[in-house]
Amino acid sequence: MTIPTIAAVGTAVPGNPVGQDDIRNFAAALFREGLPHLERLMPVFENASIEKRYLAQPLEWYRMQHTFSEANTLYEQIAFDLSEKAALAALSKADINPGDIGAVLFVSSTGIATPTLDSKLIQRLGLSAHTKRLPLWGLGCAGGVTGLARAAELVTTTQKPVLLVAVELCSLTFQRNDFSKSNLVGSSIFGDGAAAVVLVPKQQGPAVLGSYSTLFPDTEDIMGWDMSDTGLKVRFSRDIPAIVREHLPDLLKQACTQWGIDQSQLSHFVAHPGGAKVLAAYSDSLGLAAEKLSGAYQVLRDYGNMSSASVLFVLDKFMSETLPTGEYGVMLALGPGFSAEQVLFQW
Template identity: 35%
Template sequence: MSRVVAVEAVLPRHVYAQEAITEAVAPLVTPDPSRAALLRRLHAGAGVRSRHLVLPLEEYAGLGSMGATNAVFVREGTLLAEEACRRALAAAGVEPGEVDHVFATSVTGVAAPSLDVLLSERLGLRGDVRRTPSFGLGCAGGAGGLARVHDHLLGRPRDVSLLVAVELCSLTLQHRDDSAANLVASGLFGDGAAAAVVVGAEHPLARAEGGRRTARVLDTRSQLYPGTTDALGWEVRDTGFAIVLSADLPDLLGAHLLADVKGLLADHGLTPAQVPAWVVHAGGPRVIDAVRDALGLSEDAVRESRASLASAGNLSSVSVLDVLARTLEAAEAPPGTPAVLMAFGPGVSCELVLLRLEGR
């Protein structure tokens, strides 16, 4: 079993109340008063109090092309991801030269050399570090990345892996696009980065007792839902990434999620009722509601997901790692408590990770 020994989330320094973002974004998105009124209602119902943006709010009016936004992504995203990695490595007590593998995920910008290469130089990783760059997992990237890191460590149990996610969702705002998907996205998504240090079962940190709360990865499961490729993703335009976001997504989760979770847990002699801790991607109030209702959870079980959404918005792949960091910090459950981590992305895909909480 691999072990998550540290998780750190980092948000940009420009933070604004949801109402301030709404008033700045509305004239960029639509000149139509009726559509602007709908935008305000959607923003108010997004479950978001504030969001952190990679740029000052007034600079978004000047962004309009794929080239301009992607240049900001590469520059600022690398810096934000570097800070998250440095914090996670310091919290784990791991030197950059001890990292054997980097899994980097994002879906809000592209880079070649890839993000993992840019981070390798800035962090001072070894020249022979193994790298797994990922684009396209979307909001499922944090959970899917953790699952793939676990797979790597099963084969290389003495290794240290560094999982890093960075998403600058604000750069995907589409000017003069008053589609329902763009109106929703403009009020829901935020910017951030997160990093996790994960070690294999034979690494010394995997055997450390007591101290800070950590989590062991017991098992993972990936699921694609057929006939849903048009429900979630990007339409790539000259103006950047335009979101594809079906209103049916919560219903899809409600129809499929319980069977997927039961299947994962059954292999370990567990049922959903026996799992007290849930690390749920903060995809939006309807997504969180769908997970809660499908699994028969209490509102308290999704408390950290609601808190993440309220304070930062949907951080895409970063979101579930932020919720995991919050859960590890706040969880009062005894060592050995099972937890299920989950996130959803284009496909539509579901990524599940079964954890066992350790420490304290």
């Protein structure tokens, strides 16, 4: 029986690093004219546990309102460039010939392109014209874990290496004239970046052993996009940490039952760093010591929340810092739907 394994992870970020204090001051000036009691909301920047982020454009670009067409044109250009860099890094680290890739999964939720960018990526990287394609859109922050699960399944069916690419330019969705709390909170945490993973049908890294997906009925209002004349407008609820605390323990227990293991056997936790409060909810609800999520906190600190790509940055850090001992681990992420995604691995 083939057991898909993670051979390598590659990452890439745009060339516009910005400190959290600079973004805070910038946002304060923009929101002052339209958001009442702004001073009571501004601590969201200090409490985000973020020091730096990378943006698709220089900070001044966000001072003006831009059309959806303008922002999406930039998305197509920059997202493709970052996807190529991350994919090349992953292929090189895995020592995989691009022509051996059997399928490409492309995950993104912050821009639109048809044909999807994986079609250009296949040609630029020199992959076979017969490479299977599976673009996944709209999964938001859950996309990295979902994509990894589907990529592992494709490794099993094709018996070939599979390339997963997740790229998000969250900052290009910023709405200059949206004075909602959601837009302010989004500006306090979102960053841009891309990650690529090569999975192979042989023992070369962490083994992907199973996945578990959960959709919560009638929860569309918790997280997602609203479409406006100027583009994608962020929507999320302040109740997300409370939902994690209420439901995650049972969801993890259900997943472990399906996987045929006891929850006590889980030694590693690779979590999507959706925000400091979400990570705290993970720790509290699962009874985890802080060091169990140290990789997620470090990625949040250095990059912010890059939606689907973030958890793959955490995976990259985990693989580079953790020696294989044969222990079980779980990858965790939440996304629009409202949904939860879990992947079991062994390393």
